[in-house]
Amino acid sequence: MSTSFTPEQTLFRDTVRDFCEREISREFVRRCDETKQPPRDVYEKLGAQGWLGMNIPEEYDGAGAGAVEVAILLEELGYFFLDLSFWVFRALTWGGLAVGRDATEETKRQLLPKIATGELAVCFSLTEPDAGSDAASISLSAVEDGDDYVLNGQKVFTSGFKASDLVVVATRTSAEGKKHHGITNFVVDTDSDGLTWNAIDTLGHWPLGTAMLFFEDVRVPKDRMLGQLHEGWADLAVYLRYERLCLSAARTGAAKAALADAISYAKEREQFGRPISKFQAVSHRLAEMQMMVEISEMLVYRYATRLDQGIATTRDAAILKLYACEAYKEVADMGLQVLGGYGYTMEYDLQRHFRESRLGTIGAGTSDIQRNIIAKTMGI
Numbered sequence: 001m002s003t004s005f006t007p008e009q010t011l012f013r014d015t016v017r018d019f020c021e022r023e024i025s026r027e028f029v030r031r032c033d034e035t036k037q038p039p040r041d042v043y044e045k046l047g048a049q050g051w052l053g054m055n056i057p058e059e060y061d062g063a064g065a066g067a068v069e070v071a072i073l074l075e076e077l078g079y080f081f082l083d084l085s086f087w088v089f090r091a092l093t094w095g096g097l098a099v100g101r102d103a104t105e106e107t108k109r110q111l112l113p114k115i116a117t118g119e120l121a122v123c124f125s126l127t128e129p130d131a132g133s134d135a136a137s138i139s140l141s142a143v144e145d146g147d148d149y150v151l152n153g154q155k156v157f158t159s160g161f162k163a164s165d166l167v168v169v170a171t172r173t174s175a176e177g178k179k180h181h182g183i184t185n186f187v188v189d190t191d192s193d194g195l196t197w198n199a200i201d202t203l204g205h206w207p208l209g210t211a212m213l214f215f216e217d218v219r220v221p222k223d224r225m226l227g228q229l230h231e232g233w234a235d236l237a238v239y240l241r242y243e244r245l246c247l248s249a250a251r252t253g254a255a256k257a258a259l260a261d262a263i264s265y266a267k268e269r270e271q272f273g274r275p276i277s278k279f280q281a282v283s284h285r286l287a288e289m290q291m292m293v294e295i296s297e298m299l300v301y302r303y304a305t306r307l308d309q310g311i312a313t314t315r316d317a318a319i320l321k322l323y324a325c326e327a328y329k330e331v332a333d334m335g336l337q338v339l340g341g342y343g344y345t346m347e348y349d350l351q352r353h354f355r356e357s358r359l360g361t362i363g364a365g366t367s368d369i370q371r372n373i374i375a376k377t378m379g380i
C-alpha cells in the first residue's frame with residue numbers, strides 16, 4: 001500500500017475488506033457476470049452497513065464521510081467486484097452528491113434516507129445518440145406544463161438503469177444562447193409513464209448493464225429539479241469530477257486484483273523447468289504493472305484529499321481519470337499476457353478485467369477528452 005491512512009481510515013478499509021472476503025466470492029462474481037444479474041442482496045447488505053449513504057449528510061441518515069473514505073470503499077469493492085463498486089459509486093455520486101447537494105429540501109428528505117439503505121438505487125443519463133463527447137449539445141427536451149416538466153427525447157448508454165429506481169437526467173430547457181446554458185437536471189422515477197428502455201449488448205459490465213432510454217411525454221414534478229433552471233451544466237461539472245474520483249478508485253482496486261492474479265499464476269506456472277515469474281520478460285511485466293497500480297493509487301488519494309480540502313481542480317480530475325483508466329487497461333492486458341493461452345479462456349478472471357478495463361478510456365469522458373482538458377490548462 002503506497003498511501004498513508006489515519007488509524008480510523010485503516011480500520012475502515014480493513015472492515016470493508018473483511019466484509020468483501022465474507023460476502024463476495026469469485027464464484028459469486030462469475031455467476032453474476034454470466035447470468036447478467038445485479039448483486040442485489042450484497043447491495044442491500046452494503047446499505048445495512050451504512051456504506052451506500054457514506055457521503056449523505058447525517059441529518060438525512062447518512063454517514064457524512066469525506067472523499068478519502070469514499071475512495072477507500074470503492075477501491076476495496078473494486079478489487080472484489082468492479083460492477084458492484086460501480087453500482088455503489090452511482091448511489092454516492094447521483095444520490096449522495098447530486099441529490100444531496102442540489103435537490104429541494106422535500107426531495108432530499110424523501111429520497112436520501114432510502115438511497116442510504118439501498119431501497120432506492122440511482123443511475124445517470126447524460127449521453128445521447130448525437131451528444132457523446134460533446135455532451136453540452138444534448139437535445140432531450142423538458143418543457144414546463146403546470147406543476148410538471150414534460151420530457152421528450154432519447155438517451156443512450158444509461159448504465160445500471162435495469163436495477164435503478166431513479167435516474168438523474170440532463171435535459172435541454174432552453175435553446176437560447178450558448179449550448180452550455182439551458183441545461184437542467186431532474187431526478188426521474190424509472191417507472192414513469194412514457195419512459196421505456198432497451199438493453200444494449202456490450203463487451204463487459206454485464207451484471208448492471210447499460211441501456212437506451214426513450215422519453216415520450218414523461219411528466220416530472222417541478223420539485224424533482226436539481227439546482228437552478230437552465231444552470232445545470234455547472235452542477236454537472238461538479239458531479240462528473242466526483243464521478244472521475246469514484247471510477248478511478250474502483251478501477252484501481254480492480255487493477256490490483258488483476259495484478260494479484262497474474263503474480264499468483266506466474267509463481268505457479270512452470271515452463272522450461274522453472275516458474276515463469278523467474279523469466280525476466282515476465283517479472284518486468286509484473287514490475288510495470290506494480291508501478292502503474294501504485295501511481296494510480298497515489299493519484300486517487302491525492303485527488304480525494306484535495307477534494308476534502310476544497311482545492312481539487314478540473315485538471316487534477318482529468319489527470320487522475322486519464323492515468324488510472326489507461327493503467328487499468330494496460331494492467332489487464334499485460335496480466336492476460338502473463339497467463340498465456342489460459343488468460344484468453346473464460347476459466348480465469350483476467351478475461352473479465354480485459355473486457356471491463358476497455359471501458360475506462362471511453363466512458364465518463366474519453367482519454368482524448370481528458371488530454372484536451374489537461375492541455376487547455378497548460379498555456380500552450
Ligand SMILES: Cc1cc2nc3c(=O)[nH]c(=O)nc-3n(C[C@H](O)[C@H](O)[C@H](O)COP(=O)(O)OP(=O)(O)OC[C@H]3O[C@@H](n4cnc5c(N)ncnc54)[C@H](O)[C@@H]3O)c2cc1C
Binds near residue numbers: 125160372
Ligand atoms: C458501457 C458504457 C457505459 C456508459 N455509461 C454511461 C452512463 O451511465 N451515463 C451516461 O450519460 N453516459 C454513459 N456512457 C457514455 C460515454 O460517456 C460516452 O460513450 C463517451 O463520453 C464518448 O461518447 P461517444 O461514445 O458518443 O463517442 P464520440 O464522442 O463520438 O467519440 C468518438 C471518438 O472521437 C474522439 N473525440 C471526440 N471528440 C473529440 C475531441 N474534441 N478531441 C479529441 N477526440 C475526440 C473520442 O475520444 C473517441 O475516440 C457509457 C458508455 C459506454 C460504452
